[in-house]
Amino acid sequence: MIHKEGFATIFIVTLVLVGMNWGLTFITTNELIVGLLMLASVVVFGIVLQFFRNPSRNTPINANDIIAPCDGKVVVIEEVEEPEYFKDKRIQVSIFMNPFNVHVNRNPISGTVKYSKYHPGKYLVAWHPKSSTENERTTIVIEQPEKKQEVLFRQIAGAMARRVVNYSKEGQPAMQGAEMGFIKFGSRVDLFLPIGTQIKVKLGDKTVGGESVVASFT
16 A cells, blocks of 8 residues: 555656656667666656555554554664653654655554644754754654553654654544654654653664554553
8 A cells, every 4th residue: 555645756756757768769769778767767666656655554552562653773772851842851762764664653652642743954864863853853742541651752854854744633632553644765753751661672673663562661
C-alpha cells in the first residue's frame, strides 16, 4: 500500500520521468542511451515507491509498553534535560530513519494528546546532536490515563527531509500504534520518557514502527 503523503510526489516524478524519456527520443535514436535512461527511470520510480510504502502493522496493545513510533535504528539512549515541555530530566531514546525505512510515524502509547506544536527550523543531518532542537520538527505529548504518565515524542526532519507531517491535535484521543504522521526522506524520531522507565532496546537495535517495544513503565 502507498501512503497518501506520497501521491503528489509520485505523480510529479512520473511526469518528469515520462517527459525525460519522451524528450530523449527527439535528441537521439541510440538504443543504448535510450535503454539506459529507461532503466534509470525505472530504478528511480521504484525507489520513490518504496519510500512511500505503508505496510500494515500488528500493534501489541499494552498500557505498560511504549511502542516504537517508527522503523529505524536506535542511535541515542541517554538521560537529558527536556527544555520544551517537561523542563526536567527525561530518558531520551532516538530512532534514525534512513531513506529506505518506512517513514510512517505511529503513536507510542494510547491516551490523550496534551501538546502538539510545529517548529520551523534548519535541515541538519538527522543524527546531529542539535537536530532535535534546531531542525524543522513537531513535538507531541500523549498522556497515558492508566499509568498517569506523559510521553513526549518529536518528529525531526533530516538533511534530505523538507516536510514533517503531523496529524495529532491537542485534546484528541490517540491509539497506540495508529498513524500520527509522516516525515519525508531521511529523518528521526526522539522519545522522551519518564526517569525510571525500563528501556527494552540498546544502541544499534533495529525497530519496527507500531510493533517493537522500546520501553515499559515501571
